[in-house]
Amino acid sequence: MQGLTICTTAVFIIGEIAGVGVLALPRAVDDTGWIGFVLIVVFTLLSTYTATLIGKCWAMIQERYPEYRSHVPDPYPIMGEKTYGKTGRYLVTITLNIFNFGSSVVFLVLAAGNIETLLTDVIKDISFCYWLMILTCIVVPIVCLGTPKDFCFRPIGVGAAISTGIACTLIIIQIFQDNSHSKNTTVHSNIKLQNFSSAFGTMVFAVSGHSVFPTIxxxxxxxxxxxxxxxxxxxxxxxxxxxxxxxxxFVYGRDVNVNIIRSIPAGPLAYVVDILVTLHLLLGFIIYMNPVCQQFEAKVGVPKAFTWKRCIVRPLIVLVVLFIAESVPHFGAILSLVGGSTTTLLSYVFPCLFYMKLCNSNCGNKTDHPSSVIEWSLVLRMTSHVTIQTK
Known part of the structure; x- marks a missing residue:
């Protein structure tokens, strides 16, 4: 089976991370003021740099450990193990699964909310909670597909990227059409520390796909x-x-909703945008679930080839995500919390620590040294501080 090319990989990156940012960043910018645009650019550049560090880390591991030159289900935890021993592996595994589960919940909640709004005048008897269950039934068969290199998986990344690109264009067109018919003066929110911290987490989340990058x-x-x-x-x-x-x-100011689709007026363009964004969210949900499923399958001994065991394990994992989505159906709180805690580790802390450690001549030792314990304690302190600020 041939591997992914540069263009195909870029499409997966776009399809993985672009959707939630398109919906949530207008509100995040209003909560931070004009400095929000600077933060988006800065976080994007930082995320790009740390993404390249992940690529370099995996290249070095494959060079030193031939057993990892073929496909593996848990590349990010392996990086943690080869740099900081079992402590690194456990911390990466826990952080990775929390992030992927949290992201999957966000995507599922947003998709269900979009469908409910889109069909509210047509189907009034189906509530948000039921839409969550319906969408779960739709995505479960697709979640049972293989890995990104498989031909059947590639249309997922392509579809997510294309749908988001078209949706962005239509959102901008609809906003300016709305502005041309409005005579109201745009008023922006006063910047508050709590809102700024929440927007900070949203922006970090919007440009972070590092949990899936090693798998890609x-x-x-x-x-x-x-x-x-x-x-x-x-x-x-x-x-x-x-x-x-x-x-x-600039058009809606403080009146912009946390989901930009809720701010644009109803009409044909709004309906098309709703459908396209929902499509992206469902496809993005599948992309985020894939690393979680691969790791769990490796633990319980499910073969890499498609078997009936996969069709049992993966639906059970999706049911856990559904349970969380039904329990906490407010994506804004989940988005900010995940963005300010686990995302910080996966996107900015781990790549830098792992790269520096791998560049050290003693990086192959799997035991935990006192220096490693000190480094991890500093990481945990920094992360807990960011989490408190985000809350």
């Missing part, structure tokens, strides 16, 4: 080309984010 890298034809794919993917994402956030910020 292992499926690439040439692992060293990931840096080019990251530059291309993040460049296109930034071209989506800035115009959408700017149009919502």
């Amino acid at each position: 890298i292992t499926d690439m034809k040439k692992k060293e080309d990931f840096k080019l794919a990251a530059l291309l993917g993040y460049g296109i994402v930034l071209l989506m984010y800035i115009p959408t956030a700017a149009s919502g910020y």
Whole structure:
């Protein structure tokens, strides 16, 4: 089976991270003021850089450990193990699964909310909770597909990227049409520390797909080309984010909803945008669930090939996500909390620590040294501080 190319990898990057940012960044910018645009650019550049570090880390691990030169289900935890021993592996595994589960919940909640709004005048008897269950039944068969390198999986990334690009264009068109018919003066929110912290977490989440990047890298034809794919993917994402956030910020101001679709007036364009964004969210949900499923399957001994065991394990994992979504159906709180805690570790802390450790001549030792314990204690302190600020 051939691996992913630069363009295909870039498409997966776009399809994975672009959707939620398009919806939530206009409100996040209003909560931070004009400095929000600077923060989006800064976080995008930082995320691009740390994404390339992940690619370099995996290349070094494959060079030193031949057993990892084929596809593996848990590349990110392996990076933690080869740099900081069992402590690193456990911390990465826990953080990774919390992030992927949290992201999957956000995507499912948003998709169900969009469908409920779209069909509220047609189907009034189906509530939000029931839409969550209906969408879960729809995505379960697709979740049972293989990995990103499989041909059947590639249309998911392509569909997510294309739907988001079209949706961004239509959102901007609809916003400016609404502005041309409105005579109201735009008023912006007063910047408050709590809102600023929440927006900070949202922005970090919007440009972070690092939990899935190692899985994508292992499926690439040439692992060293990931840096080019990251530059291309993040460049296109930034071209989506800035115009959408700017149009919502300057036209609606403090009246912009946490989900930009709720701010644009009802009409044909709004309905099309709703459908496209919902499509992206469902496809993005599948992308985020894939690493979680692969790790769990490796633990319980499910074969890499498609078998009936996969059709039992993966639906059970999706049911856990459904339970969380039904319990906490407010995506804004989940988004900010996940963005300010686990995302910080996966996107900015771990890649830098792992790269520096792998560049050290003693990186192959699996035991935990006193220096490693000190480094991890500093990481945990920093993360807990960011989490408190985000809350």
